[in-house]
Amino acid sequence: MYHINLSVLLHSLHYSYTGSSGLPTVPEFVAVGMVDGVQFYYYDSNTQRTVLKQDWMEQVIRDHPDYLERSIGLSLGSQQSFKTNIGILMKRFNQTGGAHVYQEMYGCEWDDEDGITDGYDHHGYDGEDFLSLDLKTLTWVAPVRQAITTKRTWDQYRGYNEQQKNYYTKECVDWLKKYLVYGRRTLQRTERPRVSLLQRSPSSPVVCHATGFYPDRVVVFWRRDGQELHEQVDPGEVLPNHDGTFQVSVDLNLKAVPQEDWGRYECVVQLKGIKDISTPLDPALIRTNWGKTGVGGDGGGEHMSHHLLLTSSQPLPGVPGHC
DSSP, X not given: OOOOOTTSOEEEEEEEEEEEESOTTSOSEEEEEEETTEEEEEEETTTTEEEEOSTTHHHHHHHOTTHXXXXXXXXXXXXXXXXXXXXXXXXXXXXXXXXXXXXXXXXXXXXXXXXXXXXXXXXXXXXXXXXXXXXXXXXXXXXXXXXXXXXXXXXXXXXXXXXXXXXXXXXXXXHHHXXXXXXXXXXXXXXXXXXXXXXXXXXXXXXXXXXXXXXXXXXXXXXXXXXXOOSSEEEOOOEXXXXXXXXEEEEEOOTTSXXXXXXXXXXXXXXXXXXXXXXXXXXXXXXXXXSOOOOOSTTOOOOOOOOOOOOOOOOOOXXXXXX
């Protein structure tokens, strides 16, 4: 269930780096930057250039003329580090070939209500957790034995880890706030969800599908006789749409519910700044795959660069695109 305090808006600046080997049709290295779930930055090793994904980033470039040059330089450094890291880990995991992927996800969050900030830095290898930074202890957490050597080495870099903490709790947050100002027309807008009820077959769950909303901090739940349901429901995760909005679905299992009781149920969608959208569980409103199509409910129906090697170079903090 999506229990989110809608009076508070948690903003985020997130970066995702992916290095790969043995995948000839995929770029060897890809970097993506996101603000509040909206992509604004892209780099890959095939083009070796930064692509700005939002129009408001043009003003960032005008105000920071060295943005692109420094961003590309840092991406090139990370690209080489990731390639080296994959080679190191292949040896540690006794791998001689095949396709392998090294990933890093890092960033920061800012609560605009109380000013609380947080940061994170997670590394993964072949789809599994490998290392993560504990900002409280300034040590690295190694969930697998192959990461212990790296943990011990990185734990010794106390100055670097202090720098990381400063980056995640201050520099990253400062850039997050800047991006929110530059992109305020896009990032601080509200778009109303479109809500539909869907069902694949008469025996399938009824899906409450909300799409086209922004920002992504939505609450979707089913209730019966005005009370929120905690049983019979299967919530999904919020996913991005191609146009910068989001979608989410919450299933309602009605196997034990006679159809004459359907009128007691409704799907509720809540988004800060708009009136709650309530859609009753009415057969006439359910879109199906077996011929009957209803109308959807109210609303229509529809960087800092990380160059540490696993065995380490000093990153350059405070650079746009890696901040």
